[in-house]
Amino acid sequence: MDERLKYAPCGYISITHEGIVTEVNQTFLDMMGYAQEDLVHKHIESIMSTANKLIFHSYFYPFINLDGHVEELYLRLKDRQGESIPYILNGRRYEMEGVEIIDCVLVQMGKRIDYELELRSAKKQMENAYWEKDQALVKLKQIHMEIEQKQQELMDINAVLVELSYTDKLTGLKNRRFVQEKLEEQIIRYGSTQEPFSICILDIDYFKKVNDTWGHQTGDEVLEKLADILISHSLHKDVVARFGGEEFVMILPDMDVHESKVKAENLRRAIANVAWEKINITVSIGVATVTPQDSDTTILKQADLALYASKENGRNRVTHIIDLNEKSL
Structure with a gap:
């Protein structure tokens, strides 16, 4: 971290998309009484009360996913002694080498007590006016009705924001965050029912060449068309998502090894046989089927290893991780 940023006149924290602290400046550590090892590699919510975690989930994540930034979010954070310290938080999301980072600036609210008074x-x-005047009572009831209406409107807006936070803006598919949550659900379901599921990771072959040759608008059109193809070849219970860049993910409930291979091969052929306007598009696919040893993280890693093998072996092909494991025996 830059020396000036380390001692800036405000708190500074960098977190991952999942909320894990990667960097924190000395100013914030001094204000809160923590050491680096108390916060780095810990979840930012570890220094929040339950109420503030709810605020964080209701406002921070939807806005950071929708707009890429959050401004003037009021939070209380627990210092080393457990005291609740009020802060105003501004955050901004950016990507570096394909990794999403969220930078947060925290300014301590010194006049909060005055505001509460x-x-x-x-x-x-308001209470005095309520009891003293009938006219004030009527007006207060009207205000209450307006507040309830505004609260309902806010709940509706929050519901839309939550949905948008799970949606890829370009393709309209679900995004990485949604995939990770659904994978956790599938792993839990598998643990209780033993019903298999599989996951495919698809990567467009030589996609950089598309952008370099035809421009990013054509690249976006390819991504949108591929999204339509994946949707048209999916079942209602399948999860189809854009994982990032030119990578797409499909979660296939109730599909075993053989079924997932057939599904992936049919997808690969369908994509290769589409009449693309300017350039032929193919995809490499990696497939993994859940095993008793898997977590949501490991099954993704297995599918990614299979995808890497598809690319290494010439692209425009399907590889299931079980085939790689059998070859290594």
Whole structure:
């Protein structure tokens, strides 16, 4: 971390998309009484109360996924002694070498007590007016109705924001965050039912050449068309998502090794046989089927290894991780 940033007159924290702290400046550590090892590689929510975790999930993640930034989010964070310290948080998302990082600036709220006193005073005045005047009572009821209406509108907006936070803006498919949550659900379901599921990772072959030759607009059109093809070849229970860049993921519930191989091969052929406008497009596919030893992380890794093998062996092909494991025996 840059020396000036390390001692900047405000707190600075970098977190991953999953909320894991990767960097924190000395200013924030001094304000909160922590050492580097107390926070780095820990989840940022580890220093939040349950109420503030709820605020963080309701506002921070939807806005950071939708707009790429969050401004003036009020939070309370626990210092080393467990005291609740008020902060204003501004955050911005960016990618570096394909890795998503969220930088957060935290400014301590020194006048929070004054604000709370003002709110208490306003509440007292409202209560007095409520009991003293019938006209104020009627107006207060009207205000309550308006607040309820606004709360419902806010809930509706939050529901839309949550949906958008799970959606890839370009293709309309689900995104990486959604895939990770669904994989966790599938692993839990497998543990209780032993019903198999498989996962495919598809990567467009030589996609950089498409962008370099025809431009990023054509590249976007290819991504959108591929998304349509994947949707048209999926079942209602399948999860189809853009994992990032030119990579797509399909979660295939109730599909064993053989079925997933057939499914992946049919997809590969369908994509290769489509009449693409400017350039022939093919995909390499890696497939993995859940085993009792798998977690949501390991099955993704297995499918990724299979994808790498497809690319290494000439592209435009399907590889199931079980085939690689059998060859290594």
